[in-house]
Amino acid sequence: xxxxxxxxxxxxxxxxxxxxxxxxxxxxxxxxxxxxxxxxxxxxxxxxxxxxxxxxxxxxxxxxxxxxxxxxxxxxxxxxxxxxxxxxxxxxxxxxxxxxxxxxxxxxxxxxxxxxxxxxxxxxxxxxxxxxxxxxxxxxxxxxxxxxxxxxxxxxxxxxxxxxxxxxxxxxxxxxxxxxxxxxxxxxxxxxxxxxxxxxxxxxxxxxxxxxxxxxxxxxxxxxxxxxxxxxxxxxxxxxxxxxxxxxxxxxxxxxxxxxxxxxxxxxxxxxxxxxxxxxxxxxxxxxxxxxxxxxxxxxxxxxxxxxxxxxxxxxxxxxxxxxxxxxxxxxxxxxxxxxxxxxxxxxxxxxxxxxxxxxxxxxxxxxxxxxxxxxxxxxxxxx
Numbered sequence: 001x002x003x004x005x006x007x008x009x010x011x012x013x014x015x016x017x018x019x020x021x022x023x024x025x026x027x028x029x030x031x032x033x034x035x036x037x038x039x040x041x042x043x044x045x046x047x048x049x050x051x052x053x054x055x056x057x058x059x060x061x062x063x064x065x066x067x068x069x070x071x072x073x074x075x076x077x078x079x080x081x082x083x084x085x086x087x088x089x090x091x092x093x094x095x096x097x098x099x100x101x102x103x104x105x106x107x108x109x110x111x112x113x114x115x116x117x118x119x120x121x122x123x124x125x126x127x128x129x130x131x132x133x134x135x136x137x138x139x140x141x142x143x144x145x146x147x148x149x150x151x152x153x154x155x156x157x158x159x160x161x162x163x164x165x166x167x168x169x170x171x172x173x174x175x176x177x178x179x180x181x182x183x184x185x186x187x188x189x190x191x192x193x194x195x196x197x198x199x200x201x202x203x204x205x206x207x208x209x210x211x212x213x214x215x216x217x218x219x220x221x222x223x224x225x226x227x228x229x230x231x232x233x234x235x236x237x238x239x240x241x242x243x244x245x246x247x248x249x250x251x252x253x254x255x256x257x258x259x260x261x262x263x264x265x266x267x268x269x270x271x272x273x274x275x276x277x278x279x280x281x282x283x284x285x286x287x288x289x290x291x292x293x294x295x296x297x298x299x300x301x302x303x304x305x306x307x308x309x310x311x312x313x314x315x316x317x318x319x320x321x322x323x324x325x326x327x328x329x330x331x332x333x334x335x336x337x338x339x340x341x342x343x344x345x346x347x348x349x350x351x352x353x354x355x356x357x358x359x360x361x362x363x364x365x366x367x368x369x370x371x372x373x374x375x376x377x378x379x380x381x382x383x384x
Contacts, residue, residue, distance in 0.1 A: 004309050005042045007316040009244075009293040009302055010236055020046040020210060020234060030054035032092035038085050038235065043303055044204070048213060049231030056200040057093045064192035064201040065089060066230070068100040068209075071120035072110055075127050076256040077337070078238030078248040080344075081304050082204050087131050090138070096196070097133055100141040100188040101125065108177040118144075122354055127259050130348035135360035139367075141191065143184060149368045150187050153194070156375045158183035160219050169211045185212040186219055193227040194371035195363075203232040206247075210234055226374055239299045241273045259345075263338045270297065270334050271327075277319075278326035289322040290329075297326075297333040305336040 003025075027050050028039050038044045056063040067086045069079065089095050103121045107114050125140065143150050158180060166173070166182050173179045189212060192201050203213055210232060217229040237247030241255050248256055255273045257266060277295030279285035292298040298319060306312045315332065318324040351357050 004040060004312070007292070007302070007313055008042055009295070009299045010042070019214070020048050020232070021050075023047050023050065023233075027051070027054070030058065032057070032089075036085060036088050037307060037309075038081070038304065040309075041302060042236075044085070044233050044235045046207070046234040047232060048217070049200075049202075049229065050233070052200045053202045053231055057095075060094075062096070062196060062199040063093070064096040064098060064196070064199065065204055066098045066100070066189055066192065066201060067204040068102060068188060069124050069128065070102045070106050071117055071124045072106045072112070073120055074258045074260050075124055076238075076248055076258050077300075077304075078206075080127065080131075080259060081238065082206070082235060083128060083131055086204055087133055090134055094137065096192055097138045098141060098188070098192050099128060099133075099138065100143065100191075102143055102184075102188075104143040104177075104184065105181055108175060108181060125358060126348055126351060126354060127344070129351055129354075129357050129361070130344055132347065133361075138361055139363055140358060140361040141188065141363065146363060149191075149363060149371055150184060152372055152377060153187040153191070153375060154180070154183040156225075157186040157190075157219055160222060160224070161186075161215065165218075166215075169215060182212065182215050186216045189213065189216040189230045190220065190225070190227050191371060193230075194225070194374045195367045196370075197374075198226050198228050200228065201230045203230060205232065205234065206237055207234050236303075238303055239296050240275075241269060241296060242275055244275050244277070244294045244296050244299060257337060259341060261341065263342070266338050266341065267334045270330050270337070274300075274330055274333070276326040276330075278329075282325065285325060286322045290319045290324075290326060292316050292319050295319065295326070295329060297329045300333050301329075301336065305333065305340060 023045050027047070028035055031039055031054060053063060065086050067082050086097050090097050101121055101124065103117050106112065106117050121142065128140065141150065161183055163179060166179060170182065189203060193199060203209065213230060213232045220227045220229040240246040240248050255269050257269055275296040277291035277293065277298065279288055279290065298315065301315065302312060306315070315324060315329065319329055
């Protein structure tokens with residue numbers, strides 16, 4: 001079969017200006033088979049130190065993945081896809097997965113009460129648990145609840161950062177918490193190595209999280225701590241329903257497909273709001289065909305929800321030549337998204353109380369002590 005990326009509706013995104021590099025076909029071939037569609041289709045398309053990561057996978061050396069969540073509301077389709085990819089890699093390679101929950105950051109940057117942020121956090125954790133990570137190899141880190149390890153580490157790393165350095169990477173800050181917060185993100189990214197010793201670690205995220213990796217790599221490069229520079233796999237965003245050239249956002253101004261949406265809500269949102277690349281009339285569409293590059297339902301199908309490459313190519317070609325109408329493309333997406341959400345929701349409903357379910361995913365006392373002693377804290381400071 002031809003390269004599936006020749007029917008990609010996503011354009012070039014220019015990540016190289018930040019020092020990351022385009023993922024090559026050779027890079028993709030180094031991943032476990034069958035290669036995940038996010039890599040094969042160029043959705044995850046930029047990287048730092050990918051060869052170190054794939055070499056560690058192939059040689060069964062220890063390797064870790066970091067991919068986090070900012071609890072600012074119910075999770076939507078764009079939030080959950082990188083987490084499913086992390087679960088896939090864990091299944092294929094035995095990777096450890098660390099999932100920091102940035103509840104403190106959302107309190108600092110959003111006009112939300114701490115209580116509402118905590119409510120979102122609980123809901124988000126249930127969605128993460130429903131993905132099916134291996135609890136023996138997965139740690140969920142809650143910044144506020146795990147402050148006894150996150151903040152001592154952040155304090156250490158903050159001494160290695162200057163205000164001008166933070167401003168250069170992140171821009172101006174609105175409060176002193178935002179100035180300090182990059183050191184917390186460094187704690188997230190270096191934590192697996194501080195717990196288990198120096199090894200290859202890789203963040204999986206959207207492009208907007210790349211600044212955190214750059215800062216963490218700068219600190220690791222100083223060789224003051226027993227860590228190597230973390231790498232990253234950077235992903236394109238899930239498209240907005242209403243704008244084929246924008247990303248799905250949690251903003252209240254636009255419709256999103258939430259993980260909590262039922263079948264009727266999914267159908268209504270897609271059929272009513274999803275931007276179409278088709279012509280204004282059925283006759284014109286049959287005659288001239290549609291533009292899959294501007295069709296949001298096709299973009300979602302390419303992004304993640306149509307797993308069959310042959311079917312995806314058929315949809316692309318038949319839509320372009322006018323044999324498939326916009327409504328038919330939307331209905332196909334409705335079916336795929338509903339199936340995905342129903343399976344996710346079934347696993348979520350099967351979970352018990354969150355206080356019981358999350359226990360196996362928390363850092364142990366030994367792991368906390370390991371992280372803190374590796375950056376120079378004395379064991380005499382630890383309390384039961």
